[in-house]
Amino acid sequence: MSIEKQKILTTDGIPxxxxxxxxxxxxxxxxxxxxxxxxxxxxITYIFPIGDMLYRSxxxxxxxxxLPKTYKAMEQWDGKDLPEEEVFEAFYxxxxxxxxxxxxxxxxxxxxxxxNGFKSILKKLKRKMKNFEEGNYKEQIMSVHKRWAxxxxxxxxxxxxxxxxxxxxxxxxxxxxxxxxxxxQVPEDRRIHKILWLRTLxxxxxxxxxxxxxxxxxxxxxxxxxxxxxxxxxxxxxxPFWTSLLVRTASWMILLQQQGIVNDFFVxxxxxADDNRPEMMYNKxxxxxAMTQILLPFMVLPLYSVMKTISPxxxxxxxxxxxxxxxxxxxxxxxxxxxxIGAGCLLVFILAxxxxxxxxxxxxxxxxxISNQIAYHMxxxxxxxxxxxxxxxLLTGVLxxxxxxNKLVGIDNIKLG
Numbered sequence: 001m002s003i004e005k006q007k008i009l010t011t012d013g014i015p016x017x018x019x020x021x022x023x024x025x026x027x028x029x030x031x032x033x034x035x036x037x038x039x040x041x042x043x044i045t046y047i048f049p050i051g052d053m054l055y056r057s058x059x060x061x062x063x064x065x066x067l068p069k070t071y072k073a074m075e076q077w078d079g080k081d082l083p084e085e086e087v088f089e090a091f092y093x094x095x096x097x098x099x100x101x102x103x104x105x106x107x108x109x110x111x112x113x114x115x116n117g118f119k120s121i122l123k124k125l126k127r128k129m130k131n132f133e134e135g136n137y138k139e140q141i142m143s144v145h146k147r148w149a150x151x152x153x154x155x156x157x158x159x160x161x162x163x164x165x166x167x168x169x170x171x172x173x174x175x176x177x178x179x180x181x182x183x184x185q186v187p188e189d190r191r192i193h194k195i196l197w198l199r200t201l202x203x204x205x206x207x208x209x210x211x212x213x214x215x216x217x218x219x220x221x222x223x224x225x226x227x228x229x230x231x232x233x234x235x236x237x238x239x240p241f242w243t244s245l246l247v248r249t250a251s252w253m254i255l256l257q258q259q260g261i262v263n264d265f266f267v268x269x270x271x272x273a274d275d276n277r278p279e280m281m282y283n284k285x286x287x288x289x290a291m292t293q294i295l296l297p298f299m300v301l302p303l304y305s306v307m308k309t310i311s312p313x314x315x316x317x318x319x320x321x322x323x324x325x326x327x328x329x330x331x332x333x334x335x336x337x338x339x340x341i342g343a344g345c346l347l348v349f350i351l352a353x354x355x356x357x358x359x360x361x362x363x364x365x366x367x368x369x370i371s372n373q374i375a376y377h378m379x380x381x382x383x384x385x386x387x388x389x390x391x392x393x394l395l396t397g398v399l400x401x402x403x404x405x406n407k408l409v410g411i412d413n414i415k416l417g
Contacts, residue, residue, distance in 0.1 A: 282364025306340030
């Protein structure tokens with residue numbers, strides 16, 4: 001004979017299991033509501049901008065929508081020789097409409113991104129097309145400027161046909177898709193972006209290394225000094241945070257110039273001749289010095305927070321077991337600081353790889369980084385889609401480095417305090 005299990009009831013007569021589920025559901029809703037402001041903040045300030053940047057980098061509908069008849073007529077064109085009369089006629093009709101609507105400037109800017117010289121020949125076409133006769137548009141357009149008879153310009157126009165394209169990403173690594181559909185490199189004299197990517201990685205790596213070499217003894221001194229002295233030294237470390245970044249960068253520009261204090265000191269001690277002062281501005285040297293000083297606190301603080309938790313008795317124990325001071329440091333103390341090293345290096349490297357103001361002011365042509373190129377296209381050329389593509393490539397590179405670091409060292413080993 002089976003006995004039915006009696007359900008446990010609450011004082012209200014509701015089964016206890018059901019009551020617990022309701023309470024758990026209420027707690028989850030409360031927790032979600034508490035997290036909602038942060039989630040909304042992340043969506044607005046992080047997810048949405050990145051999504052918009054991704055969309056801009058592949059969206060090429062502006063040109064396609066401006067020249068619908070042209071691209072319709074270009075569907076049968078193989079791109080080998082100059083297009084036929086119907087393509088020229090369609091382009092004339094599309095461009096005439098843009099001139100009447102006074103939106104031809106946007107087309108000229110976009111096509112000039114694809115091939116230099118488009119803006120000037122489009123402006124000249126605008127002036128000359130008022131005198132065009134009906135029919136024979138191919139001959140009339142080519143008579144405006146010799147570039148209209150150059151098939152490369154029509155190929156460049158056809159490359160903008162797809163509404164969504166990845167060619168901005170190819171351009172970011174000095175490559176393009178030729179008429180045969182193959183991805184090839186641009187001519188050697190135009191390969192600038194790969195150099196910028198390598199230079200950015202180089203500068204970020206060396207700045208991280210210099211910050212580590214300088215920050216480690218400073219953090220160790222902070223962790224071992226008596227409190228009254230370490231607090232005073234900590235104020236010196238934090239002092240740059242209370243000073244404008246622009247002021248600090250301008251100070252280095254004054255110090256590092258050829259007639260600056262640093263060069264004067266080198267001449268005074270006889271290290272260099274007065275007529276052979278080294279150039280430390282508008283090159284990589286100035287970039288290394290300024291960025292290292294600015295990013296140094298971001299390396300000191302994680303190291304200090306970890307070193308402060310290491311007991312001094314561990315070093316004494318290592319020495320008492322027969323180890324020399326160096327062996328005790330290397331075998332006992334240094335491994336315990338690895339979490340702080342990982343946090344500081346990752347933090348400084350990520351900040352350095354996207355730095356903009358300091359390289360722009362003290363770097364010069366040889367110190368320009370990829371972030372400066374992104375800013376240039378955002379403000380000067382107004383090629384936002386290309387700037388968005390390079391921004392996403394930079395973000396992807398940082399995430400890839402973060403993933404590699406996680407595989408080799410482990411994110412769990414990072415400690416900020």
